[in-house]
Amino acid sequence: MAGSAGSAASSLVVEDVTLTYPDGGGRLTALDGVSLEVPGGTMTAVLGPSGSGKSSLLAVAATLVTPDRGRVVLDGVDTGTLSRAEQAALRRRRLGIVFQQPNLLASLTALEQLELMAHVDGRRPSRQVRERARELLAAVGLAGEAGRRPHQMSGGQRQRVGIARALMNAPAVLLVDEPTSALDHERGGAVLELLSRLTRERGTATVLVTHDRARLSVADRVVEMADGCLSSPCRGQSRG
């Protein structure tokens, strides 16, 4: 059954995932038997040096990359049983992604950036869509900035628009990749506090990838990635 192995309480289950990339004549093992469970309403921080496999883990959890082995259960659905089109639909409806840079569209206001998510999901803009967009902008402290375009906002404000946008379709799982890398310490801290609050309020299973040990107190759990393994011994495979 999809989602056995403890997923009843966990919106995201990554189970014994191995991912390799072509590397010259051989294969490089980027993820080596990685398992992770994230219950709704909690945040797990994934810490690790450059090249340890953090982005690969996010890509697999987001169903953007298919692992060689293991499975990913998103909101109770075993994603390995879905077609690529079904995976894309699941991503649109149940997954939010916050990138290092929010990549906002230059010509759209903050409100329109959020409304666009409803277009992408094939739904017509409606009063409910606009109300939800306004409610989310208020939740991230940007009620007064709804009409601003990206160049009229600070880096921290743009990142908060990116967070609100990721929540637009009420995702069960929120994947966050180094959201503070372009922000100063104070603004970065505020963004992480905001993510922590929204995780609890919205019940998302949040995975936060970060290099920054200093601000891990926002997370409910911290796991460390090293050489493609997560806080537990590698199964002993060579990475080269």
Ligand SMILES: Nc1ncnc2c1ncn2[C@@H]1O[C@H](COP(=O)(O)OP(=O)(O)OP(=O)(O)O)[C@@H](O)[C@H]1O
């Ligand atoms: N598309 C790819 N093709 C081949 N090798 C890759 C590819 N993507 C990543 N790798 C390799 O896989 C390993 C894990 O990379 P990954 O990007 O997941 O690490 P990371 O911890 O996210 O690093 P960073 O913090 O620098 O973003 C690295 O050795 C990297 O060189």
